[in-house]
Amino acid sequence: MGTKLVFSNVSAGYGRIQILSDLSFEVQEGEVFGVIGPNGCGKTTMFNALIGLIIPSKGEIIFDGHNITKMAANARCRLGIGRTYQVPRPFEGMSVFENVLVAAVHGAGHSEKEGRRVALDALKLTGLYDKREVRAGELTLLDRKRLEIARALGTEPKLLLLDEVAAGLTEAEVKDVMKMVADLKAAGYTIIWIEHVIETMVNSTDTLMCMAEGRNLLVGKPLDVMNSKLVEEVYLGVPEDE
């Protein structure tokens, strides 16, 4: 298995505010790569740089051998980068199926016929097939998260970006999400998963990165990262008298 994604000394932000600073990491093909870090450390911003919502001022992003650092967002989507949003935002008035179809046709550029096939596959993989005719606005939070993932799958990504899909869910629902991610991994997707729910990061990832202040603080096996002193300190904050 090869390297799917490389961030190499990436600095990026919003206007003049720099958020990511010299961020470097690698994601291997077929793995679930977890990302943790305190609120505001730049996790979602890293996704924004990856999908082309913001363009780095420094460094390189290489995806599947392509230098995508400055590539337009729609071109990246077509190369196979699919994201979910931290706050799900489906078209409320449309059915579950229509929401995924829109992603497949407009996001990935499929014909309607091909889009329908891709959309139905995405609904099966996310457990929403039986709810495909339900209006998106009527879904429970868990199903909205499923739909968010199904919409990303509608663009037929090779790399799937999950941003806090377990946030706000009950313990039982979090288990459902973990099962879904395991299914997606088994189906061959490479996944980057940002999450604050520790259980998911320890049990469902192959590699875990902890970010702090826009940098890669530590990357390694999930338990090693979780148990490290460095990571404990960024979450607790270093005591003032030290």
Ligand SMILES: Nc1ncnc2c1ncn2[C@@H]1O[C@H](COP(=O)(O)OP(=O)(O)OP(=O)(O)O)[C@@H](O)[C@H]1O
């Ligand atoms: N569109 C924007 N314009 C200006 N600043 C922004 C914008 N989006 C985010 N920021 C700032 O960038 C910093 C990093 O935000 P980001 O959303 O990447 O953090 P995060 O690690 O995803 O946090 P959380 O765990 O709370 O989701 C924060 O200080 C945030 O206020």
Ligand SMILES: [Mg+2]
């Ligand atoms: Mg975030």
